[in-house]
Amino acid sequence: AYMKKNAPYALLKLLQEKGKLTGTYNDAMEDSEDYQKILDDFVKDEINLNSLQVQLAKEKLPSLDMTLTQFSNFANLIKKEEGFIWLKSLEDTYITDHVDELTSAHTYDEKPIASTIFCLDVRSEVIRRKVEESGPYSTYGAGGFLGIPISFVEFDKAHELPMSPANITPQNIVFEIPVESHDEYNTKKGVNKTTKKVLSDLKNNPYTPYIMVESIGWMFGIKLFGKTFFPDKTNKLFNNMKPKKPKTTFTLDKLTIKEIEKYIRRLHTNIINEVLTTQSDTVLTKDELFILWEHLVFNKALCIKISPDMISKLKHAYHITAEDYHLQKERLSQVGFTIDEQVMYLENLLKMIGLVKDFPKFVTIAGHGSISENNPFESSLDCGACGGSISLPNARALCMIGNKNDIREKLREKGIDIPAETKFLPALHVTTTDEITFYDTDRLNVHDLELFSKMQQDFKNASLGSREERAAVLPNAKTQEDLFIKTMDWSEPRPEWGLAGNMGVFAGPRNSCRHMELNNRLFMHSYDASIDNENADILTGIFNGPLIVGQWINLEYYFSTVDNKVYGAGSKIYHNVVSKIGVYNGNYSDLKIGLPTQSVYEEGEAYHEPVRLLTYMEAPLEKVGKAVENSVAKEFILNEWIRPVIIDKAAKKVYSYEYGDFVVIKELP
Structure with missing residues (x-):
């Protein structure tokens, strides 16, 4: 009712809020209450201004055969679509430049001694280039989960971690198990666990915090001041206190039915024994434990004396039941892979990247991850294809599969002949520092180690060159040492640029780019x-x-840049972590989505250039068309969030998807 009664005033306030009123009209609203007259004058001036702009533009474009009315409608359309026109023009410029480069002729004939498969992540581009420059090495790119989705249970952890894209549910469980004694690990872990529990009890007790602050509060100051003023030395100190993981391997092979039943029986009888000895002072022999277990699980006759209350507790509190037996049996049947599955996953990876012949001495598969301190957005810097986790487990799993003789025999039957001297080596690429660490090198012989030593040094040199490039564009990183400090400094809001700047995909032979x-x-x-x-x-x-x-990542950066207030997370400086599920701005706000300003902005200016995903594919048009029709990417392409560009060298044409059809944008010689 108020809006209707005071329409001129309401309209003027809306215009004022949107910044449409000039100083003249703002002053008039303060000096006068004749809001209808002020609004009329504003509309009149706007009409006159628009008319003058149209007339002047028409005079500057005499070749356009339009009436003033038609030209006015055309100008309004241009104004309405101005943002999209600039965006498409920018993308078209990049497409033209990239197509010219991708279609220029280059050949590389040197036989590599090592081929390294990196994640397709944009941050791999510089290290791949530097590795290739450092010696006789070739590189490949693939999705970070390497086409092998696994539920990974890390050594000494109890939970499964899905190592796959969010739209894929792993069906195979892989455990990391030790292959050497780890007494030192257990001792250090026990000390750390006890210390943590004591401190937790002291903090949570209603009386001890007052005494605790006075007596041992200074101990926390060591970490507080150390991480602030001496992050490198403090990091070394606390790393030495952490237990060092022993050498491990993975459970890649399927368990037999007998093995599954043996493990479940051992699990259940251990639980039964623990409960009986700690809660009832009852000690049973191994045979008696087995008899009790058969009674609980298979309802067999019980010939030993156990109280009904204890039987009930074992069934209902500790789940020693037939239902749990079958559940555990089903879960353990998912551990590892069949031989055919292992062959399939390795074959799929090698065919996907085009490495099916002329294998070098070493095939390195590099997972990747980042390192940072006090960073709620750390997972956004890890492998997106592994659900925001470090992709080393996938790399190790495939290397272990690739080194099996029986797997190679079956691949040979499929036309992929991997020589006996070829070794698969896993590695980890740390994107914040470009360090590359190799794993499972104990399988190399003396001759292998000589070549590997040279390769390792070349990769270190490649890392140095890569860090030089990164330091040049990362704020407050004047030297390479600064990059390492950023990984330890808990006050650092920007340990790396992450995937800022991402703008497209190239799918094709490495030699083309x-x-x-x-x-x-x-x-x-x-x-x-x-x-x-x-x-x-x-x-x-x-x-x-x-x-x-890649499209998810591209959109995340796109919208976090164009409107960080709505689609981003604002500045990290004001963030508070909420229940480990998200962040607030300050002490209260909506849960923030998207990326913080430090990931996409630099000193108030956009560092990330928001463009749609420009996707270059070196393939025949017909194959691309079939891939589009059969994939979930179809909707993104039809709705123009992905811009496909097809380089069809056989047809000597380059196509771009424009307004619902593929059009030729370049003829190749």
Whole structure:
């Protein structure tokens, strides 16, 4: 009712709020209450201004055969679509430049002694380039989970971690188990656990905190001041106090039925024995424990004396039942892979990247992750294709599979002949410092170690060169040492730029883009269209996994940049972590979504350039068309969030998807 009665005033306030009123009209609203007249004058001036702009523009564009009315409608359309026009023009400029580079002729004939498979993550671009420059090495790109989705249970952890994209549910469980004695680990862990429990009890007791602050509060000051003023030394001190994980391996092979039943029986009888000895002072022999277990699980006759209350407790409180037996049996049947599954996953990876012949001495599969302190957004810097986790477990799993003789025999039957001297080595690429650490090198012989030592030094040199490039664009990182300090400094809001700057994907042979300095802007997935089948199954797999993950990342950075207040998370400086599920701004707000300003802005200016995902594919148009039709990426393409560009060298044409159709944008010689 108020709005209707005071419409001129309400309209003027809305215009004022949106910043549409000039100083003249703002002053008039303060000096006068004739709001209808002020509104009329404003509308009149706006009409006159628009008319003058249209007339002057028409005079500057005499070639346009339009009336003033038609030109006015055209100008309004341009004004309405101005943002999209600028966006598309920017993208078209990049497409033109990239296509020219990608279609220029370059050959690389040197046989590599090692091929390294990196994640397609944009941050791998510079380290791949530096590795190739450091010696006879080739690199490939693939989705960080490497096409092998696993539920991973780390050594000394009780929970499963899904190592796959969010749209894929792993069906196989992999345990990390020790292969050497780990007494020192257990001792250090026991000390740390006891210390943590004592401190927790002291803090949570209603009386002791007052005494605790006075007596041992200074101990917390060591970490507080150390991490603030001497982060490198403090980091070394506390790392030495942590238990060191022993050498481990993975449970990659399926368990037999007998093994599964033996493990469940051992689990249940251990629980029964623990409960009886601690809660009733009852000690049973091994045979008696087995008899009691059979009674609880299979309802067999019980010939030993156990109280009904204890029987009930074991069933209802500790779940020693037939139902739990079958549940555990089903879960353990998911541990590891069958031989055929192992062959399939390795074959899929090698075919997906085009590495099916001429294998070098070493095939390195590098997972990746980041290191930072006090960073609620740390998972956004890890592997997106592994659900925001470090992808080393996937790399180790595939290397262990690749080194098995029986797996190689079966691959040989499928036309992929991996020589006996070829070794698969897992590695971890730390994106904040570009360090590369190799794992499971104990399988190398003396001759292998000589070559590996040279390769390791070359990779260290590549890391040095890569850090130089990163330090040049990262604020407050004048030297390479500063990059390491950023990983330890708990006051550092920007340990690395992450995937800021991402703008596109290239799927094709590495030689087509090896000569280009892409400055960490493209996701690079290796692909050889000549070994793909007529249904484009390999390319469809790339579309369904890596391309979709790349699109999610691209949109996350896009919207966090164009409107960080709504779609981003604001500044990290004001964040408070809420129940480990999100962050608030200050002490109360909505849960923030998207990325913080430090991930996409630098000193108030956008560092990330928001463009849609420009997807370059070196493949025949027909195969790309089939991959689009058969993949979940179709909707993103049809709705123009992904802009496909097809480099069809066989047809000597380059196509771009424009307004619902593929059009030729360049003819190749």
